[in-house]
Amino acid sequence: xxxxxxxxxxxxxxxxxxxxxxxxxxxxxxxxxxxxxxxxxxxxxxxxxxxxxxxxxxxxxxxxxxxxxxxxxxxxxxxxxxxxxxxxxxxxxxxxxxxxxxxxxxxxxxxxxxxxxxxxxxxxxxxxxxxxxxxxxxxxxxxxxxxxxxxxxxxxxxxxxxxxxxxxxxxxxxxxxxxxxxxxxxxxxxxxxxxxxxxxxxxxxxxxxxxxxxxxxxxxxxxxxxxxxxxxxxxxxxxxxxxxxxxxxxxxxxxxxxxxxxxxxxxxxxxxxxxxxxxxxxxxxxxxxxxxxxxxxxxxxxxxxxxxxxxxxxxxxxxxxxxxxxxxxx
Amino acid sequence: xxxxxxxxxxxxxxxxxxxxxxxxxxxxxxxxxxxxxxxxxxxxxxxxxxxxxxxxxxxxxxxxxxxxxxxxxxxxxxxxxxxxxxxxxxxxxxxxxxxxxxxxxxxxxxxxxxxxxxxxxxxxxxxxxxxxxxxxxxxxxxxx
Amino acid sequence: xxxxxxxxxxxxxxxxxxxxxxxxxxxxxxxxxxxxxxxxxxxxxxxxxxxxxxxxxxxxxxxxxxxxxxxxxxxxxxxxxxxxxxxxxxxxxxxxxxxxxxxxxxxxxxxxxxxxxxxxxxxxxxxxxxxxxxxxxxxxxxxxxxxxxxxxxxxxxxxxxxxxxxxxxxxxxxxxxxxxxxxxxxxxxxxxxxxxxxxxxxxxxxxxxxxxxxxxxxxxxxxxxxxxxxxxxxxxxxxxxxxxxxxxxxxxxxxxxxxxxxxxxxxxxxxxxxxxxxxxxxxxxxxxxxxxxxxxxxxxxxxxxxxxxxxxxxxxxxxxxxxxxxxxxxxxxxxxxxxxx
Numbered sequence: 046x047x048x049x050x051x052x053x054x055x056x057x058x059x060x061x062x063x064x065x066x067x068x069x070x071x072x073x074x075x076x077x078x079x080x081x082x083x084x085x086x087x088x089x090x091x092x093x094x095x096x097x098x099x100x101x102x103x104x105x106x107x108x109x110x111x112x113x114x115x116x117x118x119x120x121x122x123x124x125x126x127x128x129x130x131x132x133x134x135x136x137x138x139x140x141x142x143x144x145x146x147x148x149x150x151x152x153x154x155x156x157x158x159x160x161x162x163x164x165x166x167x168x169x170x171x172x173x174x175x176x177x178x179x180x181x182x183x184x185x186x187x188x189x190x191x192x193x194x195x196x197x198x199x200x201x202x203x204x205x206x207x208x209x210x211x212x213x214x215x216x217x218x219x220x221x222x223x224x225x226x227x228x229x230x231x232x233x234x235x236x237x238x239x240x241x242x243x244x245x246x247x248x249x250x251x252x253x254x255x256x257x258x259x260x261x262x263x264x265x266x267x268x269x270x271x272x273x274x275x276x277x278x279x280x281x282x283x284x285x286x287x288x289x290x291x292x293x294x295x296x297x298x299x300x301x302x303x304x305x306x307x308x309x310x311x312x313x314x315x316x317x318x319x320x321x322x323x324x325x326x327x328x329x330x331x332x333x334x335x336x337x338x339x340x341x342x343x344x345x346x347x348x349x350x351x352x353x354x355x356x357x358x359x360x361x362x363x364x365x366x367x368x369x370x371x372x373x374x375x
Numbered sequence: 376x377x378x379x380x381x382x383x384x385x386x387x388x389x390x391x392x393x394x395x396x397x398x399x400x401x402x403x404x405x406x407x408x409x410x411x412x413x414x415x416x417x418x419x420x421x422x423x424x425x426x427x428x429x430x431x432x433x434x435x436x437x438x439x440x441x442x443x444x445x446x447x448x449x450x451x452x453x454x455x456x457x458x459x460x461x462x463x464x465x466x467x468x469x470x471x472x473x474x475x476x477x478x479x480x481x482x483x484x485x486x487x488x489x490x491x492x493x494x495x496x497x498x499x500x501x502x503x504x505x506x507x508x509x510x511x512x513x514x515x516x517x518x519x
Numbered sequence: 520x521x522x523x524x525x526x527x528x529x530x531x532x533x534x535x536x537x538x539x540x541x542x543x544x545x546x547x548x549x550x551x552x553x554x555x556x557x558x559x560x561x562x563x564x565x566x567x568x569x570x571x572x573x574x575x576x577x578x579x580x581x582x583x584x585x586x587x588x589x590x591x592x593x594x595x596x597x598x599x600x601x602x603x604x605x606x607x608x609x610x611x612x613x614x615x616x617x618x619x620x621x622x623x624x625x626x627x628x629x630x631x632x633x634x635x636x637x638x639x640x641x642x643x644x645x646x647x648x649x650x651x652x653x654x655x656x657x658x659x660x661x662x663x664x665x666x667x668x669x670x671x672x673x674x675x676x677x678x679x680x681x682x683x684x685x686x687x688x689x690x691x692x693x694x695x696x697x698x699x700x701x702x703x704x705x706x707x708x709x710x711x712x713x714x715x716x717x718x719x720x721x722x723x724x725x726x727x728x729x730x731x732x733x734x735x736x737x738x739x740x741x742x743x744x745x746x747x748x749x750x751x752x753x754x755x756x757x758x759x760x761x762x763x764x765x766x767x768x769x770x771x772x773x774x775x776x777x778x779x780x781x782x783x784x785x786x787x788x789x790x791x792x793x794x795x796x797x798x799x800x801x802x803x804x805x806x807x808x809x810x811x812x813x814x815x816x817x818x819x820x821x822x823x824x825x826x827x828x829x830x831x832x833x834x835x836x837x838x839x840x841x842x843x844x845x846x847x848x849x850x851x852x853x854x855x856x857x858x859x860x
Binding site: 233236237241242243244245246247248249274281282288289291292294295298299301302305327330331334335338339353354355356357358359361362363364365366367368370371 | 425426429430432433446447453456457459460461462463464465466467468469470471472473474475476479480481511512513514515516
């Protein structure tokens with residue numbers, strides 16, 4: 046469901062380029078098919094008019110690109126932010142990871158995004174996809190046209206959208222939404238209710254598929270270390286491939302822990318995983334625990350907030366007590 | 376000589392200012408605790424990164440215990456408060472992954488609590504021994 | 520040529536599995552995957568597996584040797600074991616071709632005995648692609664999805680599976696299966712091939728050409744200004760390399776187990792910041808250089824060293840899995856794999 050059209054975004058970009066507010070535009074470039082759009086920086090009007098794209102497959106979170114894009118130039122960059130991107134935007138600002146002065150942010154309402162990867166697993170030989178209201182028409186090479194409800198194709202992370210409200214922007218296109226009751230912890234709770242053996246079997250099954258492509262880490266807007274400990278040959282834990290199931294667990298536990306309190310739950314990790322590992326369920330466990338142990342906290346909701354993991358109170362629960370509360374036994 | 380009796384390997388991270396001194400006191404007072412507990416001295420309990428704990432398991436530990444000054448008594452004022460939050464979250468995550476929660480523990484032991492140190496270690500070794508070998512966070516390559 | 524009814528596939532698999540291990544694509548939660556066959560497992564209908572079949576010859580991690588240190592002595596332990604015979608069923612034309620690409624790397628002198636051992640014990644049963652996907656472009660590299668190579672080639676119609684043995688090894692297996700298969704003529708297979716070729720003509724990438732790329736073109740493409748734009752969104756993850764059937768780079772590392780050393784080999788990716796890191800540092804400092812390396816290797820360096828053979832087989836896995844949708848097709852089109860030519 047596109048709430049704003051490509052033309053609206055394009056015109057806004059052209060207007061801001063023309064009046065000198067910005068010098069460059071971070072947007073999506075059209076691909077070979079309707080679903081394979083690529084983030085790109087457009088330097089001028091012609092490039093924008095030719096290749097700028099905005100459709101229901103423009104799901105990638107732009108915020109992380111701002112780190113590299115603002116570091117290498119003095120030019121001002123226009124970025125389009127969906128509500129979930131705006132949380133990462135704030136979180137990166139909190140961590141002083143990019144220069145706010147060099148960015149002009151335009152908020153774009155979002156009705157949920159589709160995933161090309163998921164769609165292609167449902168439908169064979171997709172040749173074109175068009176969205177009309179809440180219907181999606183998928184043209185195929187050999188099976189004719191198929192029609193779906195938008196809801197049924199909605200990408201997994203959008204099914205538990207936490208917020209339609211932008212928390213950062215210089216200018217907003219369209220109407221802003223509300224923070225939603227997303228039921229995003231339902232799945233975490235389901236796992237918590239299982240026996241330890243069941244949970245172990247579940248995670249062993251999921252994590253054993255990991256191929257250590259590092260896409261989850263490289264796409265994550267919270268993973269912004271200049272050099273990751275897992276890439277450092279002197280760390281003793283550099284593992285380019287998991288030679289033992291321990292290494293898969295180690296990598297994902299440490300990664301989730303390292304972003305705990307900073308993860309905005311944007312869902313990019315699970316979106317990019319080529320092996321469909323529900324990595325967001327690790328991050329959500331930390332978010333849920335943080336909320337229940339130390340009070341509700343949403344990373345990125347505001348700039349400058351102090352993450353619970355670098356904070357304390359004198360009456361925090363003891364670890365043993367916390368574990369009991371962690372799986373709903375208290 | 377007893378053969379085949381399973382003895383768990385325990386790694387205990389002890390803060391330099393309280394718990395390590397507590398262990399020392401336990402020794403001076405001739406209090407018994409199992410030799411299967413291998414103590415690693417750290418400047419403060421908050422020096423312990425989650426990766427230390429996982430790597431201890433990787434290298435063959437069956438249980439990992441972290442000892443620090445009592446909350447409020449940290450030599451560095453607040454180190455152990457951070458430890459408390461970190462370990463609460465880490466242990467809850469390990470539990471979420473189905474790894475036995477009894478294998479990890481945090482205990483506050485002061486320099487005067489030699490008896491508590493010995494009692495804590497005895498209890499922890501017993502608990503871990505009852506669980507048996509660490510299978511869920513093991514690295515097969517490190518097994519002999 | 521022999522055939523079997525599709526309803527008798529379980530019998531076929533169990534007959535093959537009696538003589539040697541059998542691996543075939545099965546459906547999992549995360550897409551199709553090659554798995555050892557066991558009673559109850561059914562063949563996936565997916566066009567291709569998420570990970571390629573190269574794992575069978577060039578696994579993601581593999582132990583090469585062990586060292587045991589005692590006092591001043593180091594004992595070297597050869598961990599190699601003779602591989603057992605195995606059958607790979609349902610390999611697509613692109614993946615079969617990828618074995619040729621890998622062979623030229625691992626079987627060139629000095630031969631990789633670990634790879635060779637597995638390669639010699641494998642029997643490949645390929646399958647023609649009844650329903651190619653929009654991301655398929657094997658034709659670009661001269662591969663005919665209607666005519667794969669392999670020890671035995673199979674064709675699937677609505678209710679039957681046809682076998683065509685191409686090698687002695689394949690004939691032997693087919694003979695051993697003669698009690699459950701029946702003699703067949705070429706007619707149905709020819710019809711199927713015609714249908715596949717007709718479908719291949721409908722693929723959106725069918726006109727992608729390799730002209731312009733190949734042996735000796737390093738100077739022409741190396742400094743092309745478009746690399747900057749093409750690589751700008753690249754995350755530097757290893758997804759493309761790890762799902763690629765022809766990517767063959769690896770790293771050899773030692774793991775200290777506390778009581779010895781295990782020397783292992785694992786896949787590496789030219790997209791990683793620590794790829795081919797030496798004492799002097801990383802030879803490719805920026806993602807642009809790493810990105811360029813991957814595509815130059817596939818389209819220029821490899822052909823230069825291997826009689827013009829490209830090290831891409833057009834399987835489309837990178838098109839399907841790249842988190843930011845940058846891939847070899849876009850690179851080729853941008854740099855001049857002219858569609859019209």
